Amino acid sequence: MILPRFELHQPASVREAVELAARLAPDFDFVAGGTDLLQNYKNRLNPKPHVVSLARVGELREVTPRRVGALVTLAELEASELARKELAVVAQAASKVASPLIRQTATVGGNLLVETRCFYFNQSRPWRASKGFCMKAEGDSCLVVPQKERCYATFSGDLAPALIVLGARVRLVSAAGEREVELARFYEGDGIKRHVLRAGEMIASVEIPEPPPGLRAEYRKLRLRDAFDYPEMGLAVSFATRGGRVESLRIAATAVDTVPLVFDGLTSAVYGQPLSDELVEVLAERVMKAVTPVKNTALSPNYRRRMVGVFLRRMLRGAGAKA
Known part of the structure; x- marks a missing residue:
């Protein structure tokens, strides 16, 4: 596919880049590596008349x-x-x-x-025209959850x-x-x-702030293949203990909502407690219930939600064994 026409700007400093941005906004996009943006431009997904490259900064x-x-x-x-x-x-x-x-x-x-993704968005323009455009590009309704108030990419x-x-x-x-x-x-x-x-x-x-002593962290990714694919679900956990009890615990998930989900409201409740199997199970169930993906990736919403619990149990039990 061929890129649409746009004017390319190549600033050599941050100051020059933001001055260009102030002058061109909102009719421009920044581009760095271009691995996401340029593919979207080829698919005619909201291209802009100006592109500001940061490659020389x-x-x-x-x-x-x-x-x-x-x-x-x-x-x-x-x-x-x-x-x-x-x-x-x-x-x-x-x-x-x-x-x-x-x-x-x-x-x-x-x-x-990275641009949010959806079956009805990440397609060529002829494909999208045949199905009807969604509200994220040229249309006025979400095609995943049919309504006109919110995009679920x-x-x-x-x-x-x-x-x-x-x-x-x-x-x-x-x-x-x-x-x-x-x-x-x-x-x-x-x-x-x-x-x-x-x-x-x-x-x-x-x-990134200085971590507390003994902090351990891990990221796991659910995807169809071990290379190339975007996550169907990804989970990150950081964990620290003092005297065998939870001192710090943060959990964040990707690819299950329109933004990354952070579960501080659930994890703060376990501070000061020993990380027992029972506590891990309760926490995994609560986090899993807080995740409500929709059907806009290859794997089913229910499977992705269940795998949040599976990953979390494995990660926390592994962290507890090393504590």
């Missing part, structure tokens, strides 16, 4: 124990000795994205902002849950200045709105 490529630049590629993150030591769960999640070839180009910022990024359970924040930059937002609060709305980015704003980096 070298200041967004650093990796430190507490910061990851938005233009760091997933392959760089996966291979980084520092990331594997200090941010192991993030490197683990990066290693599960797509395929090795795609990870050479795909970026951290791009994965955090699914968020399918792998890095977000892994970073959320570490308490990460995103540093956002625009011509008006900078701000930081907790990643767990960055995502909101439905499959169209998705996040709290303002017009002309971009992710510059991810800021």
